[in-house]
Amino acid sequence: MKCYICAKEGKEMDAVAICIVCGMGVCMDHLVREEMEVWKGDYPFPSKKLKKTIPRIVCQICYSAYKED
Amino acid sequence: MSLSKRFLAELVGTFILVFFGPGAAAITLMIAKGSSPPNPFNIGIGALGGLGDWFAIGMAFALAISAVIYSIGRISGAHINPAVTIALWATKRFPSNEVAPYIVAQLIGASLGSILFFACVGIEAATVGGLGATAPFPGISYGQAILAEAIGTFLLMFVIMGVAVDQRAPPGFAGLVIGLTVGGIIVTIGNITGSSLNPARTFGPYLGDSLVGINLWQYFPIYIIGPIVGAVLAAFLYDYLAKE
Numbered sequence: 001m002k003c004y005i006c007a008k009e010g011k012e013m014d015a016v017a018i019c020i021v022c023g024m025g026v027c028m029d030h031l032v033r034e035e036m037e038v039w040k041g042d043y044p045f046p047s048k049k050l051k052k053t054i055p056r057i058v059c060q061i062c063y064s065a066y067k068e069d
Numbered sequence: 070m071s072l073s074k075r076f077l078a079e080l081v082g083t084f085i086l087v088f089f090g091p092g093a094a095a096i097t098l099m100i101a102k103g104s105s106p107p108n109p110f111n112i113g114i115g116a117l118g119g120l121g122d123w124f125a126i127g128m129a130f131a132l133a134i135s136a137v138i139y140s141i142g143r144i145s146g147a148h149i150n151p152a153v154t155i156a157l158w159a160t161k162r163f164p165s166n167e168v169a170p171y172i173v174a175q176l177i178g179a180s181l182g183s184i185l186f187f188a189c190v191g192i193e194a195a196t197v198g199g200l201g202a203t204a205p206f207p208g209i210s211y212g213q214a215i216l217a218e219a220i221g222t223f224l225l226m227f228v229i230m231g232v233a234v235d236q237r238a239p240p241g242f243a244g245l246v247i248g249l250t251v252g253g254i255i256v257t258i259g260n261i262t263g264s265s266l267n268p269a270r271t272f273g274p275y276l277g278d279s280l281v282g283i284n285l286w287q288y289f290p291i292y293i294i295g296p297i298v299g300a301v302l303a304a305f306l307y308d309y310l311a312k313e
Contacts, residue, residue, distance in 0.1 A: 043142030043233050043243050044157060046075050 003027035005059065019059035021066075032063040070144060072170060078145035079174035080181070082137040086130070086149050087182025087273040091201025093129030094263075095186065097122055098198040109207045115260065123259040124252075131252030138244035150267040151175055152296035156226050156304040162234065172269075179273030187277050195281045202274035203263025204288050211291060214262045218295025219302075221258045222266045225250060226303035235311060265292045266299075 004024045006013040015025030017033075035053035058066070094114065101116040114122045138147045148154045151172045157163035163171075183200045194200055205214040228250045233243040251266065258264035265271040271292035275285050 039143075041143065041146075042240070043138050044146040044148055044153065044229060045162070046070050046146045047143040048070070 001025040003030055005030040005061075017057045019062055020056055021058050021062040024059045024061075026057075026059045030060050031057050032060060033057050072167060075145040075167075076170055076174045078141040078147075079149065079171055080178035082141050082145065082147050082149040083175045083178030083269050083273075084182040084185075085137050086133050086267075087179040087201075087270055088186050089133040090126075090130040091183065091270065091274050092186045092190075093126045094201035095190070095194050095198025097126060099190075099193055102193075102197050110260065112206065120256060120260075123256045126259065127252035127255035130255055131248040133248075134251050135244040135248035138247060142244065145171075149175060149178075149269070150296070150300075151269055152222055152267060152300035153226065153229065155297055156300035157234075159301045160304045160308055175269040176272050179269040180276045181273075183273035183277030184280070187280075192281065195278055195283060199283065199285075200274035200277040202278055202283075202285055203265040203271050203292060204285055205262050205291065206260055209261055214288075214291045215295040215298075217258050217261045218265060218291060219299035221254045221262075221264055222296040222299030223303045224254055224299075225266050226300040227307055230304055230307035230311075235307075262291065262295075266296050268293045268296055 001015040001018075003011075003013040003015045003026050006027055006029075013027040013029075016028050017026055017031050018024065019026055019031070034056050036056050038050040038052070038054050039047045040050055041047040097117065098113045101113040101122075104113075104116040106113055106116045114126065116122070118125070134149070137149055141147045148157070148171060154163060154168055154171045154175070158165060158168050187194050187200060190198070205211070209217075225247070229243075229247055232238050232246045254266060255264040258266075263271075268289075271289065275289060278285060
């Protein structure tokens, strides 16, 4: 799979990841990798933040859309 | 989440429960004051709309409980009931060292609920409405009252186990279902024991009533023994039934 954003720019670059939101294949230059906090538990148990985070990879377009909020 | 934050959340949750639930019972008695109850079993609740009075009180509890579960359920677990905390501890789902702080928070919250309701309404909230305190109705013995409270709390805890504790339960329904379950239980058991199902819910109004010289503490063991026995039995029975 090739990077969609590179392809739009007329370049050809192998994708190294897939955006979890839109499914776009992205290269290292066009992805954003963030560590997400994970909370476990719901009524009647108090929620606990787990020590380990979960990595999430999104493309730059989805990332900027989320950050608009 | 720190224990102090969860302590505060339990306190606020139980405050909301006691302000709005027993508060609705007190208001019903105040509205009914002056009307003639048709028989000694009717102390005023029931003078307005028969069993509908209990339905209205039950709905006040249902909505308050739903609101608390949806608002602080993820913070403290929203037990707002020592019987629930003890049943979760008895089935090894809640740490021993947090049982006492939770119960203290629930008792303080319940007391504040009654005292602030009194502050909002005035002396008749206690002298007429009894601050919504629970007591066995005329003709109901101590043993019958304990049995009724145990059966009512059994159903409450059984539903909590099925709709919230069991990981196979569909998410999102616990607050609504548990609130409505308490409302339904109150419709039936309300005119037997007042349908406390919760030692803290009875403690708050008793303490508030004590401040104006009304002493109901002789009935308090009913609302400790019945709910705790019922809740613990329900938790163990559910575990037995749900096991493969």
